[in-house]
Amino acid sequence: MTELRAAVVTVSDSVSAGTNEDRSGPLAVDILRSIGFSVDSPNVVPDGLEPVARVLRDLAESVHLIVTTGGTGLSPRDLTPEATAAVIDRPIPGLSEAMRAATFGTVPHGMLSRGVAGLVGSTVIVNLPGSDKAVREGLDVIGPVLVHAVEVASGTFGDHR
Numbered sequence: 001m002t003e004l005r006a007a008v009v010t011v012s013d014s015v016s017a018g019t020n021e022d023r024s025g026p027l028a029v030d031i032l033r034s035i036g037f038s039v040d041s042p043n044v045v046p047d048g049l050e051p052v053a054r055v056l057r058d059l060a061e062s063v064h065l066i067v068t069t070g071g072t073g074l075s076p077r078d079l080t081p082e083a084t085a086a087v088i089d090r091p092i093p094g095l096s097e098a099m100r101a102a103t104f105g106t107v108p109h110g111m112l113s114r115g116v117a118g119l120v121g122s123t124v125i126v127n128l129p130g131s132d133k134a135v136r137e138g139l140d141v142i143g144p145v146l147v148h149a150v151e152v153a154s155g156t157f158g159d160h161r
Contacts, residue, residue, distance in 0.1 A: 004150055005063040006037035009045060009055055011071035011080050012130060016046040024069040024135045028128065031139045036147060037065060047071050052083035060087070060123040064150040067139075070130030072115040080127050081114045088118030088125060092149070095126055099138045107137070122154045 010025035025042030032039045043059070045051040052071065059066050071080030085091075095117035103110025113134070115127030124146070128138045 004037045004065070004147060006032045006039045006065040006067065007059045007063045008032070008039060008042040009052070009059070009066060009068045010042045010130075011045055011047055011052055011068055013046045013077065015070075016044050023132045024128075024130050027132045028067050028069055028135050028139065031136065031143065032065070032067065032146075035139075035143050042069075047077035047079060049079045049083050049086070052080050053086050056084060056087045056120065056125060060120045060125070064123060064154060065146060066123060066125045068115075068125070068127045069135055072113045072127050072129050074112060074114075078114070081116045084116050084118065084125055084127055088116075088120050091116065091118040092124065092126075093117070095142050095145075095149075099128075099141050102141045103137065107134075110134070110137075119153055124149050124153055 008025050008028045010022045014020035015022045022042060022044060029039045029042060043055055045055050056066060068080055071078045096115050100110055113129045117126040128135050
């Protein structure tokens with residue numbers, strides 16, 4: 001595989017309305033670049049089922065990996081997991097399970113994240129919570145397997161020892 005392409009989607013009513021600054025999206029971009037992905041600036045969409053599902057479908061046609069930040073909690077408009085579930089063809093539960101498991105005993109609210117992960121076609125999608133701390137912690141956990149996941153999903157196999 002020549003270039004690993006990723007996209008970041010910040011899901012937030014306040015960021016999309018311009019009343020809050022996006023800190024988690026740019027952080028996810030920086031971390032993904034450090035892992036080896038080519039990533040543009042974050043896409044920002046409001047909370048809700050259709051805006052998230054629409055951007056996931058659109059981006060899945062042109063990237064290998066989509067990381068969302070935000071919309072994974074318990075508030076009524078936190079529908080990123082539902083939007084992701086509506087778009088993916090196959091779940092990858094181990095990614096979300098690993099991120100939640102890593103926070104047990106250290107971040108009590110981590111167990112409230114409802115984020116999911118899965119494949120739409122050959123594109124890997126992963127939901128992260130919206131805080132920059134949660135983005136860093138989540139990508140620290142799953143970052144080491146993301147290149148492998150993308151290569152396997154796209155049918156390209158690198159060195160996986």
